[in-house]
Amino acid sequence: MPSRRDLANAIRALSMDGVQKAKSGHPGAPMGMADIAEVLWRDYMKHNPTNPEWVDRDRFVLSNGHGSMLLYSLLHLTGYDLSIDDLKNFRQLHSKTPGHPEYGYAPGVETTTGPLGQGITNAVGFAIAEKSLAAQFNRGVHNVVDHYTYCFLGDGCLMEGISHEACSLAGTLGLGKLIAFWDDNGISIDGEVEGWFTDDTAKRFESYGWHVIPAVDGHDAAAIAAAVDAARAETGKPTLICCKTVIGYGSPNKAGSHDCHGAPLGDEEIAASREFLGWKHGAFEIPADHYEQWSAKDAGQAEEAAWHDKFAAYRGEHPELAAEYERRMKGDLPAEFSAQADQYIADLQAKGEVIATRKASQNCLNAYGPLLPEFMGGSADLAGSNLTLWSGAKGLTADDADGNYIFYGVREFGMSAIMNGLALHKGFVPYGATFLMFVEYARNAVRMAALMKQRSIFVYTHDSIGLGEDGPTHQPVEQISSLRMTPNLENWRPCDTVESAVSWKAAIERKEGPTSLIFTRQNLAHQDRTPQQVADIARGGYVLKDCEGQPELILIATGSEVQLAVEAYATLTAEGRKVRVVSMPSTDVFDAQDAAYKEAVLPAAVSNRVAVEAGIVDYWYKYVGLNGRVIGMTTFGESAPADQLFEMFGITTKNVLENCRELLG
Numbered sequence: 001m002p003s004r005r006d007l008a009n010a011i012r013a014l015s016m017d018g019v020q021k022a023k024s025g026h027p028g029a030p031m032g033m034a035d036i037a038e039v040l041w042r043d044y045m046k047h048n049p050t051n052p053e054w055v056d057r058d059r060f061v062l063s064n065g066h067g068s069m070l071l072y073s074l075l076h077l078t079g080y081d082l083s084i085d086d087l088k089n090f091r092q093l094h095s096k097t098p099g100h101p102e103y104g105y106a107p108g109v110e111t112t113t114g115p116l117g118q119g120i121t122n123a124v125g126f127a128i129a130e131k132s133l134a135a136q137f138n139r140g141v142h143n144v145v146d147h148y149t150y151c152f153l154g155d156g157c158l159m160e161g162i163s164h165e166a167c168s169l170a171g172t173l174g175l176g177k178l179i180a181f182w183d184d185n186g187i188s189i190d191g192e193v194e195g196w197f198t199d200d201t202a203k204r205f206e207s208y209g210w211h212v213i214p215a216v217d218g219h220d221a222a223a224i225a226a227a228v229d230a231a232r233a234e235t236g237k238p239t240l241i242c243c244k245t246v247i248g249y250g251s252p253n254k255a256g257s258h259d260c261h262g263a264p265l266g267d268e269e270i271a272a273s274r275e276f277l278g279w280k281h282g283a284f285e286i287p288a289d290h291y292e293q294w295s296a297k298d299a300g301q302a303e304e305a306a307w308h309d310k311f312a313a314y315r316g317e318h319p320e321l322a323a324e325y326e327r328r329m330k331g332d333l334p335a336e337f338s339a340q341a342d343q344y345i346a347d348l349q350a351k352g353e354v355i356a357t358r359k360a361s362q363n364c365l366n367a368y369g370p371l372l373p374e375f376m377g378g379s380a381d382l383a384g385s386n387l388t389l390w391s392g393a394k395g396l397t398a399d400d401a402d403g404n405y406i407f408y409g410v411r412e413f414g415m416s417a418i419m420n421g422l423a424l425h426k427g428f429v430p431y432g433a434t435f436l437m438f439v440e441y442a443r444n445a446v447r448m449a450a451l452m453k454q455r456s457i458f459v460y461t462h463d464s465i466g467l468g469e470d471g472p473t474h475q476p477v478e479q480i481s482s483l484r485m486t487p488n489l490e491n492w493r494p495c496d497t498v499e500s501a502v503s504w505k506a507a508i509e510r511k512e513g514p515t516s517l518i519f520t521r522q523n524l525a526h527q528d529r530t531p532q533q534v535a536d537i538a539r540g541g542y543v544l545k546d547c548e549g550q551p552e553l554i555l556i557a558t559g560s561e562v563q564l565a566v567e568a569y570a571t572l573t574a575e576g577r578k579v580r581v582v583s584m585p586s587t588d589v590f591d592a593q594d595a596a597y598k599e600a601v602l603p604a605a606v607s608n609r610v611a612v613e614a615g616i617v618d619y620w621y622k623y624v625g626l627n628g629r630v631i632g633m634t635t636f637g638e639s640a641p642a643d644q645l646f647e648m649f650g651i652t653t654k655n656v657l658e659n660c661r662e663l664l665g
Contacts, residue, residue: 125421
């Protein structure tokens with residue numbers, strides 16, 4: 001029977017072979033962490049390779065995602081649908097084994113990692129989800145939600161600022177089922193980290209409120225197992241296991257050096273490594289007895305079967321809770337949600353409120369929140385400005401996880417990546433808010449949500465120079481355009497209460513992909529609409545005001561600038577001009593409509609077009625053409641009251657009229 005070291009060497013061999021065949025990759029971390037992985041995956045991980053979506057499985061996150069061959073080797077060896085040919089296709093086009101773990105490519109990959117620090121932050125989201133669901137659904141002896149989140153991370157993850165944001169919050173929330181393994185090998189791409197990373201990491205995590213297990217020999221299986229046992233025994237705190245390892249362990253000439261961090265070892269060094277490790281098998285060759293020891297299929301199926309028996313007993317005593325748990329884990333919304341949301345939207349149209357869309361957003365939360373127990377809200381220390389708290393919001397704490405709102409503190413990046421973890425875990429529809437300007441802190445997490453097509457709802461308020469006196473540091477200019485250019489991300493900038501409610505409904509109902517909801521600080525006028533126009537809001541762009549026959553000119557606007565377009569329309573119509581106003585709260589959704597609808601809204605024959613938005617002008621030329629006009633921002637803002645700023649930058653009805661008249665001649 002192969003020894004533990006032999007089984008770990010299977011990871012090392014596959015990793016160095018995969019990187020060598022691809023002629024690129026990172027063999028050092030997989031070889032250095034192989035012993036830790038062998039202990040964790042063979043002795044502790046609760047998972048079923050034949051059903052990677054089993055809801056009560058343990059979650060494993062490789063935060064140092066450049067070491068992806070470690071994860072691919074583990075998935076292959078334990079019996080997931082990842083063949084040896086898939087490993088041979090490492091980093092190749094259309095393979096299931098891309099250079100960094102990508103969610104949705106290979107079964108068993110829980111999240112996309114690569115941008116360092118985001119994996120551990122997703123893991124915090126997983127652990128929050130487990131703790132909250134357990135508090136909401138477990139009853140007495142029926143612990144139907146009971147799993148761990150394990151995370152591997154390296155020095156690079158710990159250097160990234162997001163790890164401070166996430167791990168600090170994890171300690172505050174007492175996430176006792178989060179266990180992280182720090183690969184303390186002292187090496188990064190530039191060499192030995194002593195020149196740029198001298199933190200006392202153990203004390204740092206102790207100060208966060210973590211349980212820290214220092215100085216574990218990452219190549220001693222018994223020491224690793226003892227550390228995991230101690231970590232699992234601590235139920236009130238997350239645990240950091242500090243594993244001292246040698247990067248590239250097994251490579252006689254490159255181990256311990258940055259030479260093996262991010263480049264193939266080379267044929268000669270691989271041969272020397274095989275000899276050093278006593279690995280007598282060829283490239284990508286794993287003996288049958290190794291596969292037998294690694295396979296988790298039988299154990300995983302048995303564990304899942306036992307859980308289903310447990311869940312059946314739970315269903316017998318708590319049928320409504322069981323049905324609700326299943327619904328939420330499938331991502332289905334309550335059956336009555338859509339109809340009740342539509343009624344709320346119709347009521348808003350009849351009511352005709354004049355309020356800021358950030359307030360309209362809060363009203364939506366009060367209307368939709370009672371229907372959605374899966375809501376998990378939050379704000380990055382701006383709840384009073386973002387208006388994300390609603391009447392049923394309850395803060396989640398270390399002592400009471402039965403909440404639906406997270407006070408994230410000033411952690412925009414951490415909040416956004418934690419939301420992605422919540423969405424990936426399933427059971428929640430997370431939303432989190434900050435000022436639109438501070439999407440700059442969170443940009444990469446928003447991009448990752450879009451890349452993974454996760455149901456994260458990013459709420460951004462104070463959407464333009466209309467923010468006013470806080471000045472250009474807080475006034476977004478280019479942010480909306482850059483969000484719109486992000487694939488898979490739907491963005492809504494509504495003009496009143498009705499469009500705000502439609503945008504919230506669209507975000508909630510969107511299963512595959514994130515949404516940004518962009519709201520104003522200032523009050524906005526209510527717009528009159530027919531029932532058909534209300535229905536057409538959901539198509540992203542629609543005719544709000546029109547003339548008889550073909551228009552001479554089309555005005556396109558979003559958000560706070562729709563009222564400027566409507567005012568200009570009224571004046572031009574009174575002058576006998578034939579004008580149309582198109583409100584386009586979501587360019588992404590409008591662009592996805594069929595050609596006939598888009599032509600009906602923006603007929604190609606009408607070349608006189610003016611777009612107006614208090615953001616960067618360049619984006620709008622795709623709709624107005626080179627001969628059209630765009631009224632917006634070409635510079636940063638200034639510090640002054642909002643009305644003065646709109647006047648200064650020409651985002652006024654007067655300027656809209658002047659541009660329209662010049663086009664009309």
